[in-house]
Amino acid sequence: MGGNPKEILSSQSSTNSLTLNNISYSWKAGTKALDNCSFSIPTPGLWMLVGANGSGKSTLFRLISGLIAPQSGQIICSLKPALMLQNPDHQLLLPSCASDLLLSLPPELNTQQRNERIAFHLRQVGLSDMEDRPIHTLSGGQKQRLALAGALASEANLLLLDEPTALLDKSSQKSILDILRRISRKSLKDPITALWITHRLEELTYCDGAAIMEQGRLGQWFSGAEVIEKLK
Ligand SMILES: Nc1ncnc2c1ncn2[C@@H]1O[C@H](COP(=O)(O)OP(=O)(O)OP(=O)(O)O)[C@@H](O)[C@H]1O
Numbered sequence: 638m639g640g641n642p643k644e645i646l647s648s649q650s651s652t653n654s655l656t657l658n659n660i661s662y663s664w665k666a667g668t669k670a671l672d673n674c675s676f677s678i679p680t681p682g683l684w685m686l687v688g689a690n691g692s693g694k695s696t697l698f699r700l701i702s703g704l705i706a707p708q709s710g711q712i713i714c715s716l717k718p719a720l721m722l723q724n725p726d727h728q729l730l731l732p733s734c735a736s737d738l739l740l741s742l743p744p745e746l747n748t749q750q751r752n753e754r755i756a757f758h759l760r761q762v763g764l765s766d767m768e769d770r771p772i773h774t775l776s777g778g779q780k781q782r783l784a785l786a787g788a789l790a791s792e793a794n795l796l797l798l799d800e801p802t803a804l805l806d807k808s809s810q811k812s813i814l815d816i817l818r819r820i821s822r823k824s825l826k827d828p829i830t831a832l833w834i835t836h837r838l839e840e841l842t843y844c845d846g847a848a849i850m851e852q853g854r855l856g857q858w859f860s861g862a863e864v865i866e867k868l869k
Pocket residue numbers: 664665666668669670688689690691692693694695696697
């Protein structure tokens with residue numbers, strides 16, 4: 638997919654973790670989904686995107702994750718991305734929690750290291766000792782947390798979360814938000830950078846910054862409270 642010219646750069650020397658310069662993308666059907674979109678995420682943290690249906694948010698995530706290539710502009714990314722979707726059933730593949738996580742782990746680990754990593758990532762998302770649990774017995778919220786554990790097991794440090802709580806109740810929503818806030822804290826040794834698309838405005842109270850997507854462009858970063866005020 639994609640066209641000319643396209644350029645995705647990986648840069649360890651970049652001072653920003655993720656920068657997009659003048660990215661445009663039109664789907665084959667002719668829809669211009671992104672139109673000269675530019676922004677930077679300067680530090681790790683939990684960053685949220687809001688915007689009307691069709692404003693280009695999911696297309697943006699497909700570009701950052703490398704599933705499609707920009708038709709013009711430049712993506713500079715020094716992080717390893719992982720995409721998380723609304724419905725965890727679209728991401729979980731194997732029958733048990735441990736076997737599913739195994740798929741995401743780096744291949745060079747030995748058995749003991751794999752088991753330790755699986756236990757660690759399950760603990761990280763509040764699913765301690767659930768290695769042998771069949772996935773079909775998990776609640777929707779637990780499945781979404783397992784999908785998150787899979788992203789972390791793959792050593793991704795840029796999580797692209799496309800409405801990850803859209804199908805969840807309030808309590809499961811809060812547990813995912815709490816985990817994301819915890820693993821993206823700047824005081825950690827290796828904090829995660831999370832970009833989170835939401836239509837649930839109450840979620841903006843959890844973020845380090847939020848921006849509004851309009852007609853294929855992302856606006857400037859504000860606090861979550863400021864964005865809630867603008868959208869009222
Ligand atoms: N696979 C595709 N093929 C063709 N057009 C697409 C495709 N995906 C998205 N589009 C179009 O690109 C535009 C932007 O869509 P996109 O899904 O990126 O917006 P969005 O902001 O994520 O919307 P929503 O909030 O509804 O998820 C829309 O006009 C959409 O119809």
